[in-house]
Amino acid sequence: MTRSVKMPASYPAIVENRGGKGRAILVCEHASKAIPPRWGDLGLTAAQREAHIAWDIGALGLARGLERRLDAVLVHAPVSRLVYDCNRAPDQPGAIAERSEMHQIPGNTALDAAERAERTESVYLPFHEGLHAEITRRIALGLSPVLVTIHSFTPQWHGRPRDLEFGIIHDADDRLARAVLAGVAPTGLRAALNQPYAASDDVTHTLKLHALPYGLPNVMLELRNDLIATPEAQEAMADRLAPALAAALTAGAHEMAG
Amino acid sequence: MTRSVKMPASYPAIVENRGGKGRAILVCEHASKAIPPRWGDLGLTAAQREAHIAWDIGALGLARGLERRLDAVLVHAPVSRLVYDCNRAPDQPGAIAERSEMHQIPGNTALDAAERAERTESVYLPFHEGLHAEITRRIALGLSPVLVTIHSFTPQWHGRPRDLEFGIIHDADDRLARAVLAGVAPTGLRAALNQPYAASDDVTHTLKLHALPYGLPNVMLELRNDLIATPEAQEAMADRLAPALAAALTAGAHEMAG
Numbered sequence: 001m002t003r004s005v006k007m008p009a010s011y012p013a014i015v016e017n018r019g020g021k022g023r024a025i026l027v028c029e030h031a032s033k034a035i036p037p038r039w040g041d042l043g044l045t046a047a048q049r050e051a052h053i054a055w056d057i058g059a060l061g062l063a064r065g066l067e068r069r070l071d072a073v074l075v076h077a078p079v080s081r082l083v084y085d086c087n088r089a090p091d092q093p094g095a096i097a098e099r100s101e102m103h104q105i106p107g108n109t110a111l112d113a114a115e116r117a118e119r120t121e122s123v124y125l126p127f128h129e130g131l132h133a134e135i136t137r138r139i140a141l142g143l144s145p146v147l148v149t150i151h152s153f154t155p156q157w158h159g160r161p162r163d164l165e166f167g168i169i170h171d172a173d174d175r176l177a178r179a180v181l182a183g184v185a186p187t188g189l190r191a192a193l194n195q196p197y198a199a200s201d202d203v204t205h206t207l208k209l210h211a212l213p214y215g216l217p218n219v220m221l222e223l224r225n226d227l228i229a230t231p232e233a234q235e236a237m238a239d240r241l242a243p244a245l246a247a248a249l250t251a252g253a254h255e256m257a258g
Numbered sequence: 259m260t261r262s263v264k265m266p267a268s269y270p271a272i273v274e275n276r277g278g279k280g281r282a283i284l285v286c287e288h289a290s291k292a293i294p295p296r297w298g299d300l301g302l303t304a305a306q307r308e309a310h311i312a313w314d315i316g317a318l319g320l321a322r323g324l325e326r327r328l329d330a331v332l333v334h335a336p337v338s339r340l341v342y343d344c345n346r347a348p349d350q351p352g353a354i355a356e357r358s359e360m361h362q363i364p365g366n367t368a369l370d371a372a373e374r375a376e377r378t379e380s381v382y383l384p385f386h387e388g389l390h391a392e393i394t395r396r397i398a399l400g401l402s403p404v405l406v407t408i409h410s411f412t413p414q415w416h417g418r419p420r421d422l423e424f425g426i427i428h429d430a431d432d433r434l435a436r437a438v439l440a441g442v443a444p445t446g447l448r449a450a451l452n453q454p455y456a457a458s459d460d461v462t463h464t465l466k467l468h469a470l471p472y473g474l475p476n477v478m479l480e481l482r483n484d485l486i487a488t489p490e491a492q493e494a495m496a497d498r499l500a501p502a503l504a505a506a507l508t509a510g511a512h513e514m515a516g
Binding site: 089090091113114116117119120121124125128129132133136137139140141142205208209212213214 | 377382386397
């Protein structure tokens with residue numbers, strides 16, 4: 001008796017500049033707005049599938065600019081967070097959001113456990129396996145890696161403008177976040193610690209999963225997306241941020257040896 | 259121009275009773291004394307390669323006995339800790355030990371970074387990827403898993419006998435450890451919390467890596483290996499321990515919903 005076995009698709013992490021010699025491992029969980037065909041359009045309009053609910057606008061371009069300036073490795077996810085948000089554990093409500101900001105997501109409503117497990121296996125797991133492999137390889141090679149996740153946020157929230165330009169977010173280990181904050185003045189950005197989100201908003205899953213168990217210094221960076229909307233703006237922002245990050249890594253190198 | 263690329267070997271985690279309906283995910287990082295041929299005998303005698311420095315004697319048999327009684331899934335490593343100790347991060351000295359108890363391990367002496375990275379990629383990474391896949395699948399399916407690692411320790415330590423029979427060890431989350439301790443009396447075992455090792459001895463890497471980021475209740479169990487030296491003794495010990503573990507999972511189910 002033969003049976004056809006349904007093999008789940010797999011969307012591996014994309015790794016760029018794997019040979020980079022800098023300490024930073026840059027991570028972009030929300031790099032992509034791509035929705036693979038098996039999930040159709042999730043019941044959303046084309047405009048919704050281009051918007052912030054699908055991805056962090058500008059984050060990947062900024063991350064690539066930082067990658068080149070810091071000789072960092074960059075790990076990013078190839079699938080939209082509308083399918084699975086790789087910065088959420090499988091039991092967090094935001095992992096497969098039924099609602100994001102004001103938008104209902106019909107294709108994510110009333111999923112059964114098997115569908116949740118399939119998305120976890122297809123999107124979440126291969127992304128984190130790829131990132132885990134890169135982290136552990138660098139630890140084993142004695143490269144003292146640090147983890148920096150790159151995100152963007154909307155200039156308006158429920159109709160109100162946000163003054164913040166640069167958020168620096170930490171989980172239980174605040175060493176790198178405080179080092180970045182200490183060096184932020186030359187960037188000229190309006191910056192704050194744990195704004196516009198904080199660990200209590202469940203936004204630090206990647207830091208918990210990959211940095212804390214290994215004692216790696218880590219931070220989550222949030223840029224207001226109107227400041228990184230074009231390739232030119234992303235390059236300009238990378239120019240402003242790279243020296244501050246480099247200084248934070250150097251200044252903290254002794255304390256942050258792990 | 260063609261180049262031959264050396265592909266590292268890969269020794270995946272072994273998963274038994276994957277369809278088990280119990281909450282417990284049993285883990286045995288030190289299940290095997292096997293040294294794959296590429297690492298030869300590591301410069302050790304046959305007697306050394308059979309001893310506790312190579313594996314946790316009796317742990318896998320006990321874990322299998324518990325697996326059947328709790329309908330648990332069991333994940334274990336197929337390679338001796340002499341090659342790579344899967345319960346250690348790649349930068350911990352015990353990951354590839356140059357010395358264990360009184361024994362020098364010639365094949366682990368003065369390794370270069372590339373060899374450390376290759377062992378990490380071949381042994382550590384596939385074990386933890388397999389365990390991670392099983393954990394996240396069960397979380398996504400809504401099965402509320404808990405993590406229980408099974409170890410054994412020697413009846414003598416540097417020549418002195420140990421009275422302890424059963425150690426119950428926790429990391430930052432002590433919920434399940436305290437629930438097991440509370441139910442230990444019916445087993446008749448001489449038990450203690452955080453003996454013969456504790457988190458400060460760097461023995462809780464698996465708990466940190468897989469349980470804490472997901473908020474899963476977790477505990478590391480250590481049995482004195484003279485009590486589980488034969489298949490019959492392992493079965494008898496599983497009979498003694500299974501009701502205590504089942505009670506801890508039930509008693510704590512409400513508090514430990516995650």
